[in-house]
Amino acid sequence: MKVSFRQATVERTGHIPALNQLTCDLEFGAKGAIALLGANGAGKSTFLNAILGLCPLKSGEIEIDGTRLQEIRTHELRRRIGMIFQNADDQLFSQTVYEDVAFGPTHLQISDEEVAERVHHAMDVMGITALAKRDIIRLSGGEKRRVSLAGILAMQPDLLLLDEPTAMLDPRGCRELSECLNKFPAAKLIATHDLVFAEKLCPQCVILKDGSVFAEGKTEELLKDEAMLMECGLA
Amino acid sequence: MIDPISTLSIHSHAESKSSVLNEFAPLPKMLLTVLFLFLTVSFQRYDWTGTLIFAGIPFGLAWITGHDAGRLFRRTLIALPFILCAGIANCFFDRSAVAMPFGGTMPGGFVSLFVLIFKTLATAGCVLLLSASTPMNDLSGAMASLHIPCVLILQIQLMFRYLGLVMTEAASMKTAYFLRNPECRHIPVQDWGHLTGHLFLRTVERSEAVYRAMQCRLFHAGTPLPRSRAASGPERMMAVSTGILLIFLRCFL
Ligand SMILES: Nc1ncnc2c1ncn2[C@@H]1O[C@H](COP(=O)(O)OP(=O)(O)O)[C@@H](O)[C@H]1O
Ligand SMILES: [Mg+2]
Numbered sequence: 001m002k003v004s005f006r007q008a009t010v011e012r013t014g015h016i017p018a019l020n021q022l023t024c025d026l027e028f029g030a031k032g033a034i035a036l037l038g039a040n041g042a043g044k045s046t047f048l049n050a051i052l053g054l055c056p057l058k059s060g061e062i063e064i065d066g067t068r069l070q071e072i073r074t075h076e077l078r079r080r081i082g083m084i085f086q087n088a089d090d091q092l093f094s095q096t097v098y099e100d101v102a103f104g105p106t107h108l109q110i111s112d113e114e115v116a117e118r119v120h121h122a123m124d125v126m127g128i129t130a131l132a133k134r135d136i137i138r139l140s141g142g143e144k145r146r147v148s149l150a151g152i153l154a155m156q157p158d159l160l161l162l163d164e165p166t167a168m169l170d171p172r173g174c175r176e177l178s179e180c181l182n183k184f185p186a187a188k189l190i191a192t193h194d195l196v197f198a199e200k201l202c203p204q205c206v207i208l209k210d211g212s213v214f215a216e217g218k219t220e221e222l223l224k225d226e227a228m229l230m231e232c233g234l235a
Numbered sequence: 236m237i238d239p240i241s242t243l244s245i246h247s248h249a250e251s252k253s254s255v256l257n258e259f260a261p262l263p264k265m266l267l268t269v270l271f272l273f274l275t276v277s278f279q280r281y282d283w284t285g286t287l288i289f290a291g292i293p294f295g296l297a298w299i300t301g302h303d304a305g306r307l308f309r310r311t312l313i314a315l316p317f318i319l320c321a322g323i324a325n326c327f328f329d330r331s332a333v334a335m336p337f338g339g340t341m342p343g344g345f346v347s348l349f350v351l352i353f354k355t356l357a358t359a360g361c362v363l364l365l366s367a368s369t370p371m372n373d374l375s376g377a378m379a380s381l382h383i384p385c386v387l388i389l390q391i392q393l394m395f396r397y398l399g400l401v402m403t404e405a406a407s408m409k410t411a412y413f414l415r416n417p418e419c420r421h422i423p424v425q426d427w428g429h430l431t432g433h434l435f436l437r438t439v440e441r442s443e444a445v446y447r448a449m450q451c452r453l454f455h456a457g458t459p460l461p462r463s464r465a466a467s468g469p470e471r472m473m474a475v476s477t478g479i480l481l482i483f484l485r486c487f488l
């Protein structure tokens with residue numbers, strides 16, 4: 001899967017460009033992971049939202065596998081690309097864990113049996129089968145993350161976008177999350193400022209600063225460059 | 236001082252163990268609730284015996300079927316202040332004498348205040364019990380099978396979701412307020428204005444985020460609604476006889 005930004009500009013309210021003439025190419029292998037690094041306000045969330053067409057471009061283009069975003073049916077786009085929101089409470093809106101994991105698949109025009117099968121499989125992979133009947137609002141942060149992941153996994157996307165997945169997780173939560181992500185059978189784009197987490201999961205990375213690409217390349221090498229990290233607010 | 240979200244939330248205990256009431260098919264349950272509301276409201280304004288018995292029904296039912304009747308009652312009380320304001324005013328205006336069963340009379344305003352309280356307990360209790368024993372999806376399914384327009388059901392679903400958001404936001408704002416103001420026992424009235432304004436903004440913000448998350452998982456207005464389980468033969472019999480019993484009670488009380 002390939003995602004390309006061509007001089008993309010996004011303005012949020014207040015007219016500060018959140019993405020400023022941003023150009024980059026992201027090539028994902030089948031289960032490849034790329035890190036999107038940047039300080040707070042660098043534009044990571046906006047970048048992810050733009051891929052799903054959730055914030056309109058003022059100018060420029062975004063292409064998925066060579067097709068312009070406007071030419072892809074929204075339904076198709078959102079089936080192929082799943083997103084984990086920064087705040088798990090925004091992501092989980094159903095009453096029970098089972099209902100929430102089933103929310104996506106029930107909108108996929110597949111049989112009830114297949115929905116149930118997908119939900120059970122997703123809950124099994126994420127290790128939350130025991131939580132199936134629990135109320136969403138009574139879960140811990142780590143459990144909420146895994147429920148969010150199961151909800152997306154059940155939709156079987158090709159690409160998974162994650163917005164600051166380690167925010168609000170303790171070290172054990174982070175460890176469990178990286179195990180879950182390793183089991184997740186899709187390409188991943190992980191927006192984060194957690195350098196340790198990024199280095200562990202993503203061989204490649206893109207660094208954003210003030211809404212444009214500041215550097216891109218091998219994570220291992222880029223993260224050695226203290227001066228550069230200092231300049232873009234990551235060290 | 237700090238309410239746990241559970242007492243505020245309208246998301247009820249869906250995780251409670253399965254009870255007869257939880258297992259019962261959603262459509263007859265909903266229809267019975269509507270009938271019950273209708274009958275309760277139809278009581279005359281001095282009919283305190285009838286309303287008292289009806290007020291007992293939801294809590295009795297909750298108790299029998301293994302739901303937490305005490306918790307249900309506490310939640311129902313939230314609706315009372317509004318009713319009390321209206322009812323107490325009545326006490327001053329309505330002074331006609333109403334005969335009591337053991338001889339003697341009571342002022343009409345006083346009796347109608349109690350009738351109002353009982354009616355509130357009955358209706359609010361019944362609706363809360365329904366929502367505690369039936370997931371929102373099943374209720375929407377039941378409404379869909381009654382051919383209620385999809386737009387309306389959607390509206391109700393979203394409202395339910397956003398009400399939950401307002402509740403959690405309000406709870407966390409209240410907690411934050413009291414934590415930085417430990418001496419204070421009630422939020423002073425002059426602070427209410429900006430707090431509610433803030434609550435509104437926060438809720439709008441969060442509901443936008445939630446809506447985006449729903450879109451990402453392929454939700455769009457007009458998608459097929461989930462179907463709910465149809466009622467079995469015995470369940471229908473049971474529902475019809477309960478309905479007749481309720482009507483009978485209403486007529487002869
Ligand atoms: N809801 C919003 N309304 C207006 N401006 C916003 C909003 N969200 C973010 N911004 C602005 O967009 C820019 C990029 O933000 P964002 O993409 O959230 O960065 P990051 O996720 O890297 O922290 C920031 O300058 C921020 O002030
Ligand atoms: Mg962000």
